[in-house]
Amino acid sequence: MYWNQQEECMPVELLRQRQLARLQKTVARVYERVPFYRQRMDAAGVKPADIRSLDDLRLLPFTTKNDMREGYPFGLFAVSLDEVVRIHSSSGTTGKPVVAGYTRADVVLWANVMARTFVCGEVTSRDILQVAYGYGLFTGGLGAHYGAELIGATVIPMSGGNNKRQIMLMQDFGTTALACTPSYALALAEEAAAMGVDTRQLKLRVGFFGAEPWPEDMRKAIEQRLNLKAIDIYGLTEIIGPGVGSECMEQNGLHLFEDHFFPEIINPDTGEVLPDGERGELVFTCLTKEAFPLLRFRTRDITRLIPGACPCGRTFRRMEKVSDRTDDMLIIRGVNVFPSQIETVLLAIEEAEPHFQIIVKREGPLDELEVLFEVDEQHFSDEVKRLQAIEQKVAREIETAIGLRATVRLVEPKTIERSMGKRKRVIDLRKEQKP
Amino acid sequence: MKIIQLSIFLENTAGRLREVTGILSRAGINIRALSLAETADFGILRVIVSDAKQALEALRAAHFTVRETPILAVEVPDQPGGLHGLLEALAEAGMNIEYVYGFVEKRSDNAIIVIRVEEPDRAIAVLQAKGFIILGNREIGTL
Numbered sequence: 001m002y003w004n005q006q007e008e009c010m011p012v013e014l015l016r017q018r019q020l021a022r023l024q025k026t027v028a029r030v031y032e033r034v035p036f037y038r039q040r041m042d043a044a045g046v047k048p049a050d051i052r053s054l055d056d057l058r059l060l061p062f063t064t065k066n067d068m069r070e071g072y073p074f075g076l077f078a079v080s081l082d083e084v085v086r087i088h089s090s091s092g093t094t095g096k097p098v099v100a101g102y103t104r105a106d107v108v109l110w111a112n113v114m115a116r117t118f119v120c121g122e123v124t125s126r127d128i129l130q131v132a133y134g135y136g137l138f139t140g141g142l143g144a145h146y147g148a149e150l151i152g153a154t155v156i157p158m159s160g161g162n163n164k165r166q167i168m169l170m171q172d173f174g175t176t177a178l179a180c181t182p183s184y185a186l187a188l189a190e191e192a193a194a195m196g197v198d199t200r201q202l203k204l205r206v207g208f209f210g211a212e213p214w215p216e217d218m219r220k221a222i223e224q225r226l227n228l229k230a231i232d233i234y235g236l237t238e239i240i241g242p243g244v245g246s247e248c249m250e251q252n253g254l255h256l257f258e259d260h261f262f263p264e265i266i267n268p269d270t271g272e273v274l275p276d277g278e279r280g281e282l283v284f285t286c287l288t289k290e291a292f293p294l295l296r297f298r299t300r301d302i303t304r305l306i307p308g309a310c311p312c313g314r315t316f317r318r319m320e321k322v323s324d325r326t327d328d329m330l331i332i333r334g335v336n337v338f339p340s341q342i343e344t345v346l347l348a349i350e351e352a353e354p355h356f357q358i359i360v361k362r363e364g365p366l367d368e369l370e371v372l373f374e375v376d377e378q379h380f381s382d383e384v385k386r387l388q389a390i391e392q393k394v395a396r397e398i399e400t401a402i403g404l405r406a407t408v409r410l411v412e413p414k415t416i417e418r419s420m421g422k423r424k425r426v427i428d429l430r431k432e433q434k435p
Numbered sequence: 436m437k438i439i440q441l442s443i444f445l446e447n448t449a450g451r452l453r454e455v456t457g458i459l460s461r462a463g464i465n466i467r468a469l470s471l472a473e474t475a476d477f478g479i480l481r482v483i484v485s486d487a488k489q490a491l492e493a494l495r496a497a498h499f500t501v502r503e504t505p506i507l508a509v510e511v512p513d514q515p516g517g518l519h520g521l522l523e524a525l526a527e528a529g530m531n532i533e534y535v536y537g538f539v540e541k542r543s544d545n546a547i548i549v550i551r552v553e554e555p556d557r558a559i560a561v562l563q564a565k566g567f568i569i570l571g572n573r574e575i576g577t578l
Contacts, residue, residue, distance in 0.1 A: 384472045387477065
């Protein structure tokens with residue numbers, strides 16, 4: 001099932017021609033309209049006319065999150081605010097937030113790529129789609145909303161929060177499709193369990209989860225607890241919001257909607273472009289956006305492009321599920337540690353819940369790794385030795401996985417803050433402590 | 436003759452126990468007996484209350500991890516050797532005790548010993564054969 005078969009199954013050669021034509025047009029446009037890009041390109045000694053093939057893309061300088069901050073708020077826009085009909089913004093964890101503008105055409109494009117996303121999960125006009133991504137400046141809610149409406153699905157604009165009501169409406173309205181962050185999906189499953197609602201009695205069939213990395217085991221937990229097919233979707237505010245790519249029903253890699261957002265994988269240390277199949281940092285160039293078209297934006301997401309065709313018939317290249325971000329990487333006692341490794345360990349241990357928090361601090365000259373996790377209520381024992389055995393098991397498995405000894409600590413359920421949007425999985429106290 | 440004890444997971448943070456007693460107090464629930472097992476980072480509060488069902492609901496509503504544990508409440512004479520006799524009887528039957536705590540009964544000369552064993556039904560049979568009185572929920576409620 002496709003939203004637009006002609007576009008999504010376009011022969012690769014034709015797709016490349018189209019991408020090149022769009023790239024040339026966009027590069028010429030931003031060179032002319034965005035002083036930031038003109039200066040950068042001039043400094044790199046490259047003119048729009050130098051882009052003769054898709055490979056020439058690597059002549060262009062990268063755009064980074066730091067450039068967004070310097071251009072705050074509207075410095076990187078390629079149109080005047082007159083033409084901008086919508087502003088979204090992502091929470092800036094450090095410094096200024098990222099501001100994205102959309103023209104009328106951008107909003108239409110966005111709805112189309114989100115319609116593609118939902119049709120990847122076989123959503124039709126007969127579906128009832130509950131949007132539990134936050135509405136507002138965050139791109140999740142409105143992005144999903146417009147795409148689902150374009151398909152003609154019945155949209156329930158719940159936004160995040162109000163867990164009891166979310167479950168109640170799923171029961172009463174017969175929600176068939178859910179869109180939210182994966183951690184919120186788990187929170188909803190927990191709420192359903194607390195309310196005594198059997199999720200097998202719900203009509204939920206498919207869920208579209210993104211905005212944070214989630215490992216394969218978490219997918220299993222969500223699919224089992226909510227009794228639906230969990231589709232991984234991908235997007236970021238800088239590029240458009242959700243709708244940059246999505247898994248199809250094969251659940252084997254996310255098709256990137258590369259007729260609009262051209263992907264590259266680079267070595268994050270050298271900036272060198274890597275061939276398809278190799279793992280590195282994902283970089284996007286917007287080919288068709290009007291208001292806020294970024295060239296070679298470094299996402300900081302680590303993944304690889306999967307070689308080979310997908311049985312679903314879409315010719316868009318697939319990327320592997322994003323598991324890590326370059327800036328999530330912790331260096332603890334010289335060892336590279338990704339939070340997803342801890343998550344994988346906890347998901348594999350039956351007695352532990354996949355809710356966790358990593359605290360890194362410095363005790364004397366040494367980095368200390370502390371992992372807080374919640375006990376599964378079913379496995380809570382009133383015997384100290386059993387709970388300590390769970391702690392020891394988790395510590396042992398973490399040491400096996402990352403080669404570091406961690407202090408693990410059981411905490412009360414719901415202690416680890418579960419926000420509507422993104423989880424705070426890492427607290428690095430070393431940054432606040434004096435060395 | 437098993438009695439329901441509530442076991443509550445507590446983080447070792449200031450004021451956490453007080454929150455539990457606050458919840459029970461507001462719900463009008465009387466604590467009959469309690470014991471606290473603790474490690475460096477967490478504790479397990481074990482309580483026997485006047486109304487276990489109501490207490491369980493109130494605590495769950497406040498997001499505490501609570502578990503119902505079947506325990507035995509055995510009457511022993513409140514005199515030297517009282518507890519020892521009970522432990523002897525269980526040891527003779529080859530039964531292991533997970534944990535034990537006790538309190539003195541107000542209205543008689545007896546003490547109540549709360550024990551948690553792997554096989555409560557067998558323990559009841561063993562103890563009753565030795566003439567021990569095992570209290571039920573109603574008796575605990577009216578103590």
